[in-house]
Amino acid sequence: MKNKRVAIIGAGPSGLAQLRAFEALEKNGVQVPEIVCFEKQENWGGMWNYSWRTGVGRYGEPVHGSMYKYLWSNGPKECLEFSDYSFDEHFKKPISSYPPRPVLFDYIEGRIKKSNAKKYIRFNTTARWVDYNNANQKFTLVLDNLKENRTYSEEFDYLVVASGHFSTPNMPYFKGIEDFPGGVMHAHDFRGADQFKNQNLLLIGSSYSAEDIGVQCYKHGAKSVTLSYRSNPIGVEWPDGIKEVPLLTHFEGDIAHFADGTSEKFDAVVMCTGYQHKFPFLPDELRLKTKNNLYPDQVYKGIFFNELPQLIYLGMQDQYYTFNMFDAQAWVARDFMMEELVLPEKDQRRKDMDDWLKRLNNLDGCYDAVDFQSDYIKDLLSLSDYPDFNVDKVAEMFKEWLGDKEENILTYRDKTFTSVVTGTKAEEHHTEWMEELDDSKERYLAFQDEVEIELEKAE
Amino acid sequence: MKNKRVAIIGAGPSGLAQLRAFEALEKNGVQVPEIVCFEKQENWGGMWNYSWRTGVGRYGEPVHGSMYKYLWSNGPKECLEFSDYSFDEHFKKPISSYPPRPVLFDYIEGRIKKSNAKKYIRFNTTARWVDYNNANQKFTLVLDNLKENRTYSEEFDYLVVASGHFSTPNMPYFKGIEDFPGGVMHAHDFRGADQFKNQNLLLIGSSYSAEDIGVQCYKHGAKSVTLSYRSNPIGVEWPDGIKEVPLLTHFEGDIAHFADGTSEKFDAVVMCTGYQHKFPFLPDELRLKTKNNLYPDQVYKGIFFNELPQLIYLGMQDQYYTFNMFDAQAWVARDFMMEELVLPEKDQRRKDMDDWLKRLNNLDGCYDAVDFQSDYIKDLLSLSDYPDFNVDKVAEMFKEWLGDKEENILTYRDKTFTSVVTGTKAEEHHTEWMEELDDSKERYLAFQDEVEIELEKAE
Ligand SMILES: Cc1cc2nc3c(=O)[nH]c(=O)nc-3n(C[C@H](O)[C@H](O)[C@H](O)COP(=O)(O)OP(=O)(O)OC[C@H]3O[C@@H](n4cnc5c(N)ncnc54)[C@H](O)[C@@H]3O)c2cc1C
Ligand SMILES: Cc1cc2nc3c(=O)[nH]c(=O)nc-3n(C[C@H](O)[C@H](O)[C@H](O)COP(=O)(O)OP(=O)(O)OC[C@H]3O[C@@H](n4cnc5c(N)ncnc54)[C@H](O)[C@@H]3O)c2cc1C
Numbered sequence: 037m038k039n040k041r042v043a044i045i046g047a048g049p050s051g052l053a054q055l056r057a058f059e060a061l062e063k064n065g066v067q068v069p070e071i072v073c074f075e076k077q078e079n080w081g082g083m084w085n086y087s088w089r090t091g092v093g094r095y096g097e098p099v100h101g102s103m104y105k106y107l108w109s110n111g112p113k114e115c116l117e118f119s120d121y122s123f124d125e126h127f128k129k130p131i132s133s134y135p136p137r138p139v140l141f142d143y144i145e146g147r148i149k150k151s152n153a154k155k156y157i158r159f160n161t162t163a164r165w166v167d168y169n170n171a172n173q174k175f176t177l178v179l180d181n182l183k184e185n186r187t188y189s190e191e192f193d194y195l196v197v198a199s200g201h202f203s204t205p206n207m208p209y210f211k212g213i214e215d216f217p218g219g220v221m222h223a224h225d226f227r228g229a230d231q232f233k234n235q236n237l238l239l240i241g242s243s244y245s246a247e248d249i250g251v252q253c254y255k256h257g258a259k260s261v262t263l264s265y266r267s268n269p270i271g272v273e274w275p276d277g278i279k280e281v282p283l284l285t286h287f288e289g290d291i292a293h294f295a296d297g298t299s300e301k302f303d304a305v306v307m308c309t310g311y312q313h314k315f316p317f318l319p320d321e322l323r324l325k326t327k328n329n330l331y332p333d334q335v336y337k338g339i340f341f342n343e344l345p346q347l348i349y350l351g352m353q354d355q356y357y358t359f360n361m362f363d364a365q366a367w368v369a370r371d372f373m374m375e376e377l378v379l380p381e382k383d384q385r386r387k388d389m390d391d392w393l394k395r396l397n398n399l400d401g402c403y404d405a406v407d408f409q410s411d412y413i414k415d416l417l418s419l420s421d422y423p424d425f426n427v428d429k430v431a432e433m434f435k436e437w438l439g440d441k442e443e444n445i446l447t448y449r450d451k452t453f454t455s456v457v458t459g460t461k462a463e464e465h466h467t468e469w470m471e472e473l474d475d476s477k478e479r480y481l482a483f484q485d486e487v488e489i490e491l492e493k494a495e
Numbered sequence: 496m497k498n499k500r501v502a503i504i505g506a507g508p509s510g511l512a513q514l515r516a517f518e519a520l521e522k523n524g525v526q527v528p529e530i531v532c533f534e535k536q537e538n539w540g541g542m543w544n545y546s547w548r549t550g551v552g553r554y555g556e557p558v559h560g561s562m563y564k565y566l567w568s569n570g571p572k573e574c575l576e577f578s579d580y581s582f583d584e585h586f587k588k589p590i591s592s593y594p595p596r597p598v599l600f601d602y603i604e605g606r607i608k609k610s611n612a613k614k615y616i617r618f619n620t621t622a623r624w625v626d627y628n629n630a631n632q633k634f635t636l637v638l639d640n641l642k643e644n645r646t647y648s649e650e651f652d653y654l655v656v657a658s659g660h661f662s663t664p665n666m667p668y669f670k671g672i673e674d675f676p677g678g679v680m681h682a683h684d685f686r687g688a689d690q691f692k693n694q695n696l697l698l699i700g701s702s703y704s705a706e707d708i709g710v711q712c713y714k715h716g717a718k719s720v721t722l723s724y725r726s727n728p729i730g731v732e733w734p735d736g737i738k739e740v741p742l743l744t745h746f747e748g749d750i751a752h753f754a755d756g757t758s759e760k761f762d763a764v765v766m767c768t769g770y771q772h773k774f775p776f777l778p779d780e781l782r783l784k785t786k787n788n789l790y791p792d793q794v795y796k797g798i799f800f801n802e803l804p805q806l807i808y809l810g811m812q813d814q815y816y817t818f819n820m821f822d823a824q825a826w827v828a829r830d831f832m833m834e835e836l837v838l839p840e841k842d843q844r845r846k847d848m849d850d851w852l853k854r855l856n857n858l859d860g861c862y863d864a865v866d867f868q869s870d871y872i873k874d875l876l877s878l879s880d881y882p883d884f885n886v887d888k889v890a891e892m893f894k895e896w897l898g899d900k901e902e903n904i905l906t907y908r909d910k911t912f913t914s915v916v917t918g919t920k921a922e923e924h925h926t927e928w929m930e931e932l933d934d935s936k937e938r939y940l941a942f943q944d945e946v947e948i949e950l951e952k953a954e
Contacts (some may be wrong), residue, residue, distance in 0.1 A: 088673035089666065091550045091557075091684050096663035096773040098551055164775065165624040165637065178624065180775065187779040204555035207548065214547035217689035219678065225550050230676035231763075304690075314555040316623065316639065320646040 048082015050198035050351035095182035105228035132465035136475035212287030229256035241308030507541015509810035510657035554641035564687035595934035671746030688715035700767035
C-alpha cells in the first residue's frame with residue numbers, strides 16, 4: 037500500500053465519491069495512498085457546477101456542463117441519496133422530493149466539505165494525455181495547468197477516470213440545416229428557457245433532455261414546443277402547446293419537414309440527440325469505447341478495465357441510479373486499490389461481464405431496466421462496506437416515478453417519497469412545480485421557512 | 496534529405512501553403528521528404544471551411560470555424576493574392592475586390608487541387624499529443640482518428656504547426672451575465688445575422704469581428720446594434736442603428752450598464768472579445784505562448800521556434816497579410832527543411848527577434864503596423880524563391896482600405912483595386928454590397944455572367 041499513488045480525473049459526483057471512499061478509511065486510522073484529483077473546471081460538482089458559458093470555457097477547453105437554469109431534479113432525490121450522508125443530515129429538515137439544481141449542488145458539496153478532500157484536488161487542470169508503461173506498471177499523466185498555460189507530467193499506480201459522459205454532444209446532420217435562419221444548438225449548450233419565450237421551438241430527440249427542455253420551455257413561455265422522435269415517441273400525455281411528431285427529414289429555410297409528410301415553421305432548433313463517451317486524453321489501448329447503456333462492455337463490475345484493472349472507470353453507465361451508484365462503485369474501487377479486494381482472473385471476469393451483457397440484451401422496457409440496474413447495485417454493495425440501503429425500495433420508487441411521469445409530465449415533480457436512509461417522508465414543496473419560476477436555493481429553502489412560520493402563526 | 500519525415504498540423508491556408516511549397520519543388524524533379532498533413536476537419540480550407548456547427552463538432556472536438564454566413568472578405572482580395580496563382584488564373588475573368596467566403600474558399604481550393612496534395616492529408620484526424628525526443632531528435636505525434644475513435648503514433652523529423660489562432664475564444668466574465676435572459680455567445684459561435692432580426696443586439700469588443708458582425712446584423716435586419724468598447728471605440732461614422740458605447744460594467748436582468756452610467760435593454764449578446772493562441776497538443780517546452788500580435792516572441796523569422804527550429808509555426812501573427820504571408824513563410828520553412836537554408840546560431844536569431852520586437856513595441860497606429868508587416872514580408876521574400884510581388888503597392892492598398900473604412904463602413908466593399916500579380920483591375924460587383932443579401936458563389940459568379948450577357952445584348 038505504501039507509496040502508491042492514485043490519480044482521479046474529474047471532481048464530479050463520481051470523482052468526489054472516490055475521494056470520500058478513501059476518506060472514510062482514513063478517518064478510521066487506515067493509511068491510504070497518495071491521491072491527486074484533477075479537475076478542469078474551477079470548482080467541483082461536475083455536471084452540477086452550473087456555468088453560463090457554452091462552447092469552450094475560459095481557458096479554451098470544451099465546456100463540461102450541460103445543465104441549465106430552471107433545472108430541477110428529474111427523479112426523486114430519495115433515489116440518489118448518499119447512504120452515508122442523508123438529506124436530513126444536510127438540510128436539518130425535510131425538503132421536497134424534486135429539488136432544483138442549486139439545492140442538489142449544495143447537498144453534494146455538503147458531504148465533501150466535511151472532509152479535507154479539497155486539498156487533494158487540483159482545479160483548472162486538464163488531464164491532457166495518459167501513457168501506460170508496461171515495464172514499471174505505472175501511468176504517466178500529462179497535466180495541463182490551464183491558468184498558467186503550463187504542462188507537466190506525473191506517475192501514478194492507479195488511474196480513476198471519472199470524467200462523465202453527458203458532456204460531448206452527438207449532433208447529427210439534417211439536410212438544409214445549414215440554411216435554417218434561426219438559432220441551432222445542442223441541448224448541451226442550452227442554458228435556459230428564457231431566450232425561447234414566444235418562439236416556436238423544435239426539439240429533436242426523445243431523450244430525458246428533450247422531455248425536460250420541452251417542458252421547461254413550455255413552462256417559461258415558449259409559444260409552442262414540438263418534439264421530433266426517431267423511432268418511438270416519449271408518448272406521455274402532452275399539454276396543449278407541446279406535441280410529438282415523427283423524424284425530421286430536412287429543412288427548407290425555416291420550415292422543417294417530417295417523415296409523415298407534415299411540415300412546420302420554427303424559430304429555433306435544439307438537438308436533444310444525446311452524448312458520446314469521449315476520452316481524448318486516453319490512448320487506444322486504455323480507451324473505453326461504448327454507447328450509452330446500462331452495462332458498458334470492457335469494464336468488469338462496470339468499473340475495472342478488463343485489460344488492465346488498475347484503470348478504473350466510474351459512472352460510465354446510463355443512469356437511473358446516480359450518486360449512490362457512484363458511491364457503491366467508488367467503495368469497491370477503493371478496496372481494490374487498497375489491495376483488500378482481489379479480482380478473479382481475466383477470463384472469469386470476462387465471463388461475468390458476458391452474463392450481464394446477455395441479460396442487458398434481453399431487457400424489456402424501462403421497468404425491466406430499473407431492475408437490471410438495481411441488481412447491479414446490489415452486486416456492488418455485496419463487495420464493500422458502503423452503507424447498505426434498501427435497493428428494492430428504491431427500485432419501487434423509480435417505478436412509481438416512471439408511472440407518475442406517464443400520468444402527468446407537468447405535475448410529477450409535486451409528488452413526495454420516503455427516504456430509505458432515514459425513513460423521512462419528503463415535504464410537499466409549498467408551490468406547485470408548474471407555478472415555481474425561481475430555482476434558487478434561497479427561494480427554495482427560505483420560502484419553506486416562511487411558510488412554516490406562517491403555519492405556526494396560524495396554529 | 497532522404498527518409499526525412501515532415502508532419503503538418505492543419506490544412507488551412509497555412510498548412511496548404513506548406514504542401515504547395517514542397518509541391519513546387521517536386522514539380523521541378525526535386526525529391527522532397529515524406530509529408531503527412533493532419534487535419535481534424537473533414538475538409539481543407541481551415542477557417543474558410545464553413546460549418547453550421549457550433550461548440551463541438553461531429554466527433555466531439557471543439558469546432559474550428561469562426562466564420563459565418565454572409566461573410567465577405569474584410570480586406571481587398573488584391574492584398575492576399577497568391578503570387579503563384581492569380582485570381583485571373585482561377586476565375587478566368589476579373590471579379591470584384593471583396594468576394595464572399597465561398598468564392599475565396601473556391602480560390603484557395605483551386606490552387607491546391609491542381610496538385611495531388613490531397614493524398615498527403617489525413618482528414619478527420621486530430622493531432623492529440625506531441626513529444627520531442629532529444630536522443631533521436633524526432634517528434635512523436637499521437638494522432639486520433641476521429642471517425643474510428645482510434646489513436647496511433649508516428650515519428651517525424653520536422654513538425655509544422657499550422658493550426659490557426661482565431662478559433663479558441665477569449666470570453667471574459669461580466670457581473671450578472673449568468674442571469675441575462677437572452678442568448679449569449681462568442682463571435683466564434685456566431686453563424687449568421689438572421690437569428691438577430693428585429694432584435695436589439697449588444698456586441699462586446701472593438702475588433703474586426705465586432706465591426707463586421709455589427710454591420711452584418713444591421714444589414715440583415717437587426718433592430719439596433721450597440722458596440723461596447725474597452726479602451727478605444729472603432730470610431731468610424733456609424734449609420735443610424737449602430738452606435739458605440741463605453742465598457743460594459745454589468746448586467747441586471749436584460750439591462751446592460753456601461754461605464755458612462757448609461758444603461759439599455761438587450762435581446763442578445765455577442766462577445767467579440769478575441770481569441771487565444773491555444774496548442775493543447777503541445778507540451779510546455781514546445782508551446783508557443785503569445786498574445787495576438789504582429790511578431791510573436793519565441794519564433795525566429797516569425798516561424799522557427801528558437802529553442803528548436805525543427806519546430807515550425809505558420810500563420811501565428813496577427814494578420815493584415817494572410818495567404819501571401821503564409822506562402823512566404825512556408826517557402827522559407829521548406830528551404831530550411833530541405834537543408835537549403837541554414838539558420839544562424841541561436842543567440843543571433845535571438846538578436847534578430849529582439850530587433851523586430853523593439854520596433855513592434857514602438858508602432859504608432861495601424862498605418863505604421865501595415866508598414867511593419869510589409870517589411871516582415873519583404874524579409875521573408877528575400878529568403879526564398881517564392882514569386883516576388885510588389886509589397887509596397889500592397890501596403891498602399893491596405894492603407895487605402897483603412898481610409899475607405901473610416902470614410903464609410905457600409906460602402907468600402909464596393910471599391911476596387913488592381914492586382915500586383917497580374918495588373919488586372921477588379922470589376923465592380925454589379926450590386927452594391929449593402930443591397931447584396933446572397934453570398935453564394937453561384938450568385939456571385941453566375942449573376943456576373945448574366946449581367947455580362949445583358950450588357951452584350953445591349954451593345
Ligand atoms: C442535463 C442533465 C441533467 C441531469 N439531471 C440529473 C438529475 O436530475 N438527477 C441525477 O441524479 N442525475 C442527473 N444527471 C446525470 C449526471 O450526469 C449525474 O448526476 C452526475 O453528474 C454524473 O457524475 P460524474 O462525476 O460521473 O460526471 P460529471 O458530473 O459529468 O463530472 C465529471 C467531471 O470531470 C471533469 N473532467 C472531464 N474531463 C476532464 C479532464 N480531461 N481533466 C480533468 N477533469 C475533467 C469535468 O469537468 C467534471 O467536473 C443529469 C445530467 C445531465 C446532462
Ligand atoms: C471571422 C474571421 C474572418 C476572417 N476574415 C478574413 C478575411 O476576410 N480575409 C483574410 O485574409 N483573412 C480572414 N481571416 C483570417 C483567417 O484566419 C486566415 O485567412 C486563415 O484562415 C488562416 O489560416 P491558417 O491556416 O493559419 O489557420 P486556419 O484557417 O484557422 O486553419 C487551421 C487548421 O488547422 C486545423 N487544426 C487545428 N488544430 C488541429 C489539430 N490539433 N489537429 C489537426 N488539425 C488541427 C483546423 O481544423 C484548421 O483546418 C478571418 C478570420 C476569422 C476568424
